[in-house]
Amino acid sequence: MSLTDNADEIVTRGARKEADSMVQVEGLKKHFPIHEGILRKRAGEVRAVDGVSFSIGEGQTFGLVGESGSGKTTMGRAMLRLTEPTAGTVRIDGQNVVDLSEDELKRFRQNMQIVHQDPTSSLNPRHRVKTIIEAPLKIHDYGDAKERIERIEELLDMVDLPREYMYRHPGQLSGGQKQRVGIARAVALNPKFVVLDEPTSALDVSVQARIVNILQRIQKEYGITYLFITHDLSLLRNVADRIGVMYLGRLVEVGDVQSVFRTPEHPYSRALLSAISTVSDADKQAKPEQQKLEGEIPDPREKPSGCAFRSRCPRAFDACSGEEPSMYELGDDQEARCYLHDDRYREEPDW
Numbered sequence: 001m002s003l004t005d006n007a008d009e010i011v012t013r014g015a016r017k018e019a020d021s022m023v024q025v026e027g028l029k030k031h032f033p034i035h036e037g038i039l040r041k042r043a044g045e046v047r048a049v050d051g052v053s054f055s056i057g058e059g060q061t062f063g064l065v066g067e068s069g070s071g072k073t074t075m076g077r078a079m080l081r082l083t084e085p086t087a088g089t090v091r092i093d094g095q096n097v098v099d100l101s102e103d104e105l106k107r108f109r110q111n112m113q114i115v116h117q118d119p120t121s122s123l124n125p126r127h128r129v130k131t132i133i134e135a136p137l138k139i140h141d142y143g144d145a146k147e148r149i150e151r152i153e154e155l156l157d158m159v160d161l162p163r164e165y166m167y168r169h170p171g172q173l174s175g176g177q178k179q180r181v182g183i184a185r186a187v188a189l190n191p192k193f194v195v196l197d198e199p200t201s202a203l204d205v206s207v208q209a210r211i212v213n214i215l216q217r218i219q220k221e222y223g224i225t226y227l228f229i230t231h232d233l234s235l236l237r238n239v240a241d242r243i244g245v246m247y248l249g250r251l252v253e254v255g256d257v258q259s260v261f262r263t264p265e266h267p268y269s270r271a272l273l274s275a276i277s278t279v280s281d282a283d284k285q286a287k288p289e290q291q292k293l294e295g296e297i298p299d300p301r302e303k304p305s306g307c308a309f310r311s312r313c314p315r316a317f318d319a320c321s322g323e324e325p326s327m328y329e330l331g332d333d334q335e336a337r338c339y340l341h342d343d344r345y346r347e348e349p350d351w
């Protein structure tokens with residue numbers, strides 16, 4: 001265990017560890033100004049994403065988990081520049097997308113796509129499926145009309161939809177079928193990186209597994225790198241290679257999925273894991289004591305000083321209200337932002 005209280009050191013270590021990564025995020029921030037009163041005067045800001053760094057290996061899935069309001073969607077959108085980041089860099093296949101001009105960004109979009117949570121609002125109800133899937137192909141000058149139809153057929157096969165569905169409107173499809181159209185549209189140009197923003201949470205439980213299955217199959221076949229955003233940690237057990245746990249705009253734990261499930265090293269991760277019933281006995285074994293997550297996530301405008309989780313943390317002690325803890329390296333691929341891992345506080349209750 002070592003204390004990494006120097007930002008440069010963290011960046012260097014991350015870069016070395018993930019030399020073959022497809023996605024590298026460093027110091028990403030997105031702050032939203034808050035305006036109040038008739039004159040809409042600036043009255044503060046919401047630090048939705050506040051200095052986040054992580055990377056994703058090529059063809060891998062990084063699961064991003066946290067309660068509602070922790071900043072997951074904003075992070076996914078800022079990474080794709082669907083909202084402009086306030087600071088930081090996002091490298092996708094070596095290209096810092098934050099640096100791209102509008103024209104360059106438009107071209108680069110074929111490499112990075114998103115699947116939205118709600119397929120109903122993300123598909124234009126007036127357009128046929130053909131028009132919806134063809135849109136990115138046309139924008140990026142993919143072949144002639146015949147080649148585009150062939151590609152649409154291929155994509156419908158890929159998401160297990162009958163080819164004749166290309167002549168249907170979204171209103172004639174079930175929720176799961178609409179989401180499959182959303183996936184077909186996102187992968188139409190064979191992107192390198194796709195953000196999956198709660199891709200199954202608006203769907204019936206019965207169709208969720210099917211959607212996950214399709215996403216995994218496509219990833220395997222095309223080697224696509226995923227950021228899988230969810231508030232459902234149990235979903236990530238079989239889907240993610242690595243996990244990032246987010247709380248009030250910051251990552252509090254990052255690690256490979258096995259390690260985080262077996263031995264969650266941040267009290268927040270432990271609390272999230274305690275709340276799910278599908279943790280296996282093997283996962284429970286290392287840390288049998290369960291912790292309940294009490295209270296609500298604080299208003300991000302009134303973020304506690306020091307460790308932001310301390311207002312809800314059963315293990316909080318004096319140091320937690322001082323400086324925010326750094327990320328402590330805890331294994332080959334696991335780190336947690338918690339003073340319980342600092343040698344200076346080893347006297348504290350053994351958890």
Ligand SMILES: Nc1ncnc2c1ncn2[C@@H]1O[C@H](COP(=O)(O)OP(=O)(O)OP(=O)(O)O)[C@@H](O)[C@H]1O
Nearest residue numbers: 032046048067068069070071072073074075231300
């Ligand atoms: N356009 C915006 N203007 C101001 N604040 C915003 C904006 N978008 C998001 N926020 C705030 O940023 C914080 C993070 O929101 P975000 O939607 O990214 O969280 P989330 O973890 O994805 O939550 P959910 O699971 O509910 O989607 C919240 O406090 C939210 O109110």
